[in-house]
Amino acid sequence: MSPFGALREQLLGAADAFADAPAAVPEILSGLVDDVDRALREELEIFPVCHHSPASALAMARRLRDKQPKVIYLELCEDLGPLLGELRNCRLPVALQAFATDLDGFPAGWGPLSVVAPITEASAEYQAIAYALETPDVELVLVDRSSDHVFQWQPREEEAAAGHAAGEEAGLHGDAVGIEIGDLRPRFAELEEHLLHHGKVRHWSEWWDQYVEQPLAGADYDTYRQVMVLIGSLFRRLTPERGDRLARDEERERHMWTRMREHLAATGADPADCLYVCGAFHAASRVEEFGLAGGTDYEITPRTATRWLYGLIPSSHSAIEAQFGLAPGSVSIAAATWAKAVSRGGVQPYRLDGQKGARKKKAKAAPPAPAAQPVTDKLTGFLSSPPELDGVDEAELLGWCVDIVRLARRNGYLASTADAIAVYETSILLAGMRNRVRPTPYDFQDAAVTCIEKDSVPGRRDVRHLCEILLGGDRIGQVGYDALPPLARDVYDRLEPLGLDLSKRTVQRALLNLDADPHLQPCSQLLWMLRYLLPDGAVRPIMGSRRLGERSIQESWDLTIGQHQRAVIELGYEGVTVEQVLEQRLRRAVWDPKATAATALSAVENSILFLGSRRFTDELGARAVELLSAERSVDDAPEVLRRIRRLLAHYRATEPELPGWCEAFVTGGYAHYCTLLPSAFVADDTGVRQVGAMLGFLFSMESLALSLGCDRAQLELAVQQSHPESPAKVALLWAARSQLGLLPLAELRARCDDLLANPLVIPSFPLYITGFVQALESVPSLGPFVVEVISKAFARLPDSVLLPWLPKLITTLRKEAAELVPVLVREAGRTFPAALADLDAWTPPWTAGPATAAAPARPVTAGPANTLLAAHPAACDAVAALLGCEGGWGAVGAAPASGAAGELLSRHPSTATAVAALLA
Structure with missing residues (x-):
């Protein structure tokens, strides 16, 4: 007979007592008992856990020492197994990561794909891993679906990366999909709201700590196991049937049971010597494949051709909380609870040999494994008896109160001993109001906020944050040198001459005198490449620059590579060296479907600055020529002009002749822009800035293009075929015709005088000025004329017209020609007198008429x-x-x-x- 028969009858009797209860209540209550009975009767022992739960970790440590299993089946992605041994070289918390950039079989919009599985010391999975790796003849088998299957089972209609739903605020984990062992949280919103309301708590983490963690921390193994399966069954049976999440959970369960049966059949292991560690939600599974006697016809689909890369990345308590929707500070409180339970004794946890940050303890001889005991009903007593009253730990609470006042003073609060007393009494009061005998860390946080935080926060941290720091803080893990990929180790080795500890998370200043210490030149080169590849702030130059034709004598850098260790590690997934990764990214950028000629020229410039490979640079330059000839818009014309000018100046200064791609770019660009010029002049979506840049390319590259075989008649025809209507573009066209000799300066001056004399044109005259200013890019000799036009406008226009016109002039120049205004100002400085005293006698050069033949010429003095x-x-x-x-x-x-x-x-x-x- 089932040991839970009495409990089933009791629950069904309670359901009958509520006559107005829904008809499904008896079925649910009876099903809870059936799920617990089924899980405990299974031949393969199931150990239900909750992720990052100190109670689960304590129960795991006790059970491992009692049972001494030979095989542990762990709910974790099966392809992450080779990474587990590297945990010895890290300081927890860290995360196992699978990463893929080259996708094959997944939508292109999903990339890059990233799966992380955070590991903390106060977790059952770490206890199982440490036991398996440190105990001889113990095999650890990961049975959950692979990282590839994680994304295979995502709905394909989601064009965005599937990991976005996992939480984008997790700084150290980014948008990676989080894999957790034991996600125990109600998936029925009304149930969670009901539990929080009647439990008198604010969030789920606090409810779990009060009603599950604390009661199970000291419970025996049978009680712990039955309660966890019961909770998992409750949440599972109240999960809405709609949606894909439950279907994916069932697929995971079929996969895990299939893998375990395959392993047992292949190795002949005795199920009595095995332990299956999974989430309590999966322990109450109802799939047909459940158990060793379940169906065996489930077929696991093959993986795609996507190439996955694996490694360890740093994690933190706050990253875990943000990614898995936990309350801020809950993981830190769990770590403090675990440390307190271990310090009290009664349980000896497992730790990996050489684990950074872990305290070494003398190992004790393991007692012999006890004989298997029959399953007995522990639920009835646990559910019917009130919780054991644990008195107030006065020493612990007093220590908290004293420390929070001291910490508050350091952060600018006017706290005193009276505040410490108030926090102590308020903590006890709040615990009593919430039906707690012993104040929890959450009660203490609320009491501290109430008693210490007054009107405002004097510093960067509020009292709630100070409480989190006091109770453990946001512990951030670190991946050790030996566990880093080759690229990351190469970065650390190449920066070693700087004499800095790059593992620190603080900002470190690096000073490089490249003339006095030429051996630091490779460090400078690497730092500039890292600045290009890593996120902003990881490598920040304070002094020094890297541009074409420049060489820094001294450089100063602020380095926070320790804070951005994850980014450095993920570079290692893309290549073996930084140079290889940079080359791949530049090549990927220029071959992207959305790449433009400006993008390719930028890649060419970066290749010259960082790599110095002539072959690779010529390859990128040839791609720039292809992109320019294929473009049908001129939106990037200003950037193209700026970059090609800089590259031509560089090659002329450093090379005996221009590369072939440069010549092809100039000739192709000359013909390309001549072809597009008439349509660009009349297109409404093409700005005056773009047209000015096109003319700047054509006129500034004209001599080189003609020497390479281009025909000047093509430019003249393009200008003559242009008929713009916009005032700014009309001014540009006049400037271009003047440069070509088709419009004499006298006629151009007469046209502008006519515009100033026409009251209908005056409101749009700033646009003409904008066009003339943009023309300075292509016809710099027009500088004196532009100064003349603006001066005439200020001299001739009445105040009633001039004053409303000035704001429009300023805003138009700022928006359309900000970089050309300094050129105009310098030209004005050469035109106008330098001293104020000379202004009265100064005559503008454009006011004097042309000299006549009869006018006497001024004699030229001897000299x-x-x-x-x-x-x-x-x-x-x-x-x-x-x-x-x-x-x-x-x-x-x-x-x-x-x-x-x-x-x-x-x-x-x-x-x-x-x-x-x-x-x-």
Whole structure:
């Protein structure tokens, strides 16, 4: 007969007593007892656990010493097994991770895929792992589905990465999917709300600590086991049938039982010497494959061709809480509860040999395994008897109260001894109001907030945060050097000359004098590559820069590699060295379907700065040529112009000739932008900035393009076929026609004067000015003319028009031509007088009319300029002929005659004087 017959009858009688209860209540209550009976009758012993539960860890440590199993089946992804031995080289908490970037068989939008399984010391899974790895002849078998199956079973209609639902706020875990052993939480919202309300608690972690953790911490193994299965069965039977989560849970259970039967059949192990560790939710499973006598026709699907990489990453209490939806501070409180239980004695936990941060204890000889005892009913007594009253631990509570006041003072609070007394009494009062004899850490937190925190928080931490620090804090794990992937170890080795402890989580300053210590140059090179690859803040330059044509003599860096150890480790999943990872990322960026020519040019620049491989750089440059010729928009024209100018300047300064891809880029870009120029002028979605950059490319690269075989007529035709309507683009077109010689400067000045004289055009005149300012990118010789146009506008427009127009002018220039305004200001500085006293006598150069033939030319005084011109008249005659001037010279050594050449020299004597000074 079932040992739980009496309990079943008692529960069914209680259901009958409530006549108005739903008809499903008797079935649910009877099913709870059936699930417990079924789990305990199973030939393979099932150990139900809850993740990161001190009660589960204590019960596990006791049971392992009593039973001494030879085989442990653990609910953990079966492909994570090889990582477990590396836990010896780490400081807990850490997380086992499976990572994949090259997907095959999954939607492209899911990548990268990441699965993490956090491990803390106060967890049953760590006790099982430590026992199996430290005890000879014990086999540990992971039986849960693989990391590949985790994503195979995700609904395919979810185009976003499946891990987003696991919590994006987990800083150390990112958007990875979290794997936990024993997720015990009601999946029926009304049930959880009911439990929290009647338990007089705020969140689920507090309810679990009060009603499960504390009662089971000192319970015997049979009681613990039956209660955990009962809770798992309750939550399972009240789980809504709709949704995919329950179906995935059942698939996991079929997978685990199939793997265990396969292992037993292959090894011939005795089930009596085995232990199956799983979540209490799975211990109450009702699938047909449950048990060693269950069905064997379940077929496990093969894995996809996705290549998975494995390693250990740092974890923390806060990361675990955020990822699994636990209350802040709950994992730290669990760790403190575990440490207190171990210090009291009565249980000797298992620890991996050499575990960092773990205290070494002398091992005791294991007692002989007791004989198996028949299953007896422990639930009836546990559920019917009131909890044992545990008196107030005055020493512990007083220590908390004194320490929180001391900590509050350090953080700016005006706390005193009276506050410590108030926190003590309030903690006891709150515990009594919540039907607790002994105050819990949650009662203490509430009491401290009530008594110490007044109107405002004086520092960065509030009292609740201080309580979490006091009760254990956010412990952050670390992966040891020996457990790091080769790339991470290579990074640590190559940065060793800096003399810093990179494992520290504090900010460390590295000073590099590259002239005095040239052996630090490789460290500088690596730091610049890490700055490109790692998240912001991991490697931050304070002094020094890395640009084309620049070399830093001294550099200063702030390094927080210890805080970003996970990012360094994940670089190791992409390659063996930092250079290999950087090359792969650059190649992936330029071959991305959304890559543009600007993206490829940026990759070329980074390749020159960081890698120095001419072959790889030429490959990226050839890809830039392909992307530019395939583009149908000019949105990136400003960036393309800026980057190709910088690259051409670099090659001209360092190479005897331009690379072939540079020449192809210039010729292809010249033809490409000439083709797109007419449509860009009239397109509404193409801004004046983009058109100005196109003209800047065409005019600044014109000489090089013509020398490489391009035809200037193509540019002239493109400009003549352009007919814009936007004022800014019209100004750009006028500037382009002026540069090509199709629009004389006098005619351009007359057109602008007509615009200023037209009251209908005045409101849009700032747009014309914007176009002229953008034209400075392609026609820098128009600088004096742009200053002239703006000056005329300020001089001629009345205040009623000028004052409303100024804000629009300023905002337009800031938005459309911010980087060109300094050029305009410098030109204005050369045009206007430098001193205020000279302003009254100053005459704007554009107000003086052109000199007539009858006007007497100003004589040129004797000097080096006159001597130079007289000695070489042919040069001046040639320039005059190009300008359409005719005239002759006087006697050698005398002032020029009154011809056109003499008139030109008389009007502009400073130019000849400057040339003479340069030639000495």
